[in-house]
Amino acid sequence: MTYLADVAALTRKDLRVELRGRDTLPAMLLFVLSTLVVFHFALPEGSGETAAYGLLWVAIVFTALLGLARAWVPEQEHRVLDGLVLAPCDRSAIWLGKTLATLVFLLAAQTVALPAFVLFFEPLDAAALGGVLLADVGICAVGSLMSAMAVAGRSREVLLPLLVLPLAIPLIVGGVGAAVSAEPERFLLFVLLYDAVFAVLSWASFEYVVTE
């Protein structure tokens, strides 16, 4: 149970740091809204309703990337990450805490983005929303790990999208499929499978990324 207590403490810490003015969340909100507006102008007349769903997912992924790029910045200052790694807690708890916090931020951004999408473009049914939620988990899980890898190097802002986008492709397929297809269950199950595989992989391998 101390594992969960550690995770809770770490997630709380991340939420607190963000609330104290990292301004990642406002940036994500503004970004996703701006992107949606850009899409209105980018979509030619008569593109069909389904094109909008594709663009929604592009917006979600890039908004998530924005949040993920800054996920480990608090730990970079004063090299706090070393302090966390030194602690007797399980290193994977650090990853889980960060993933949960990033998930909260992404969901928060989406509570604005999704209604805006419905307003500007197309309705979203339960399957589509389910797809969004499940894919959020996948993106945050994988993205947290990749962000931790990238943050140690140079040109990290460029590197993170390169690392995450190929991994996000299956999630986009799942999400768009859940919104568009007549058989959304397949896609939702697929995203669930992705989450299971990659969340476990990320959870298990975080230790190796932050230690020498």
Added chain:
Amino acid sequence: MGLALVLALIVAPEDADQGISQRIFYIHVPIALTAYFCFGLGAIKALLLLWRGEERYDLESYVAIHQGTIFGALTLITGSIWARASWGVWWTWSSNQLVLFLVLFLFYCAYFMLRFSLEDGPRRARSSAVYALFGVALIPVSFLAIRLASDFIHPTVFTRDGPQMSGSMFATFLVCWGAVTFLAYVLYRVELAGKRLDADLRELREVLQ
């Protein structure tokens, strides 16, 4: 020896006496399979690095993935030629194999960006190893995704006809596959030896300074 094999490679397709599209097939598929194999080897070496912690696995994993990426690029090129020969287009989204390779190619290119961005040392070795493992996990997941996408989101326009292989064609195919695999192996050893030599020379230079 590698030269003899390359010759075998050229001779075998000529034996086939088919149209260009069939001939490319004999090279395209073995190259694709070899690329998968290289990525798999890279992942195994990566796992060994994380498990055993011996430094040499880092270089071995890197070289394997390097080879895999080269063969992946070749897969895309030969696949494109095949598409041109079969359907008259340079690219098609309906070939699941080709799309999968595109995704993987992007993924593994990012591998090199990752290595380039991190400083040499245990951190880089471990992060690369973890990324390599994600790669092999991505292969089946991506394949599933592309299948789902092609069935539901992008309905297939062209049907993909793998050529039916008779006995002699199958034999030719096997020869080609063997040749390509051996070629990959030779390249792997050569590159690995070359890089090791590089590293040894540098160490020697440092000691002498």
Added chain:
Amino acid sequence: MIRGRAIEKRYGRKRVLTGVDVAVPVGGFALVTGPNGSGKTTLLRMLAGLAAPSRGDLVVGADRSQVGYLAHEPLVYRELTALENLDLFGRLYRVPERRERIGMLLERFGLWDARSERVSAYSRGMTQRLALCRVLLHEPDLLVLDEPYSALDEDGAALLDRELDALAGARTLVVATHDPERLARLATQRVALA
């Protein structure tokens, strides 16, 4: 407590440490000296458990819960207050009677009045003192301190002198310093890096 032989540390092509031997008994006080770039920080990181040697053997008889490491950087969150920082680390290190211990440490290092201010508002000296609180929070058996006197003003240095006096003998200490004379009276051995 610590036994290391022929330790070598390489980062790719860069050789940071070569042929280092170190042996520190339980309760010992080792001073690590050497010019800048001689690998003091790398050695201390290895002793703390943050890095493993590329070659050679190193055995440290304390696990993570018993090691306290003071780095060049303070290892505290800028956006959190002193209390929040120490509370987090207190939880992660499973410190019993966390609140009392935190209060006591903050007072001892003269940070009690500033306990609810964010670290970003602290001076360099105050941040260093908070870092020392973090290191001592869980009463570690092994203390690894990398130039602890840097960034401390007169008062802070005096506080640290007092602390080290109390700890020497009771715990095992490894301290890297540019000013070995200050701690010469406490040191039981020296490790000089070229």
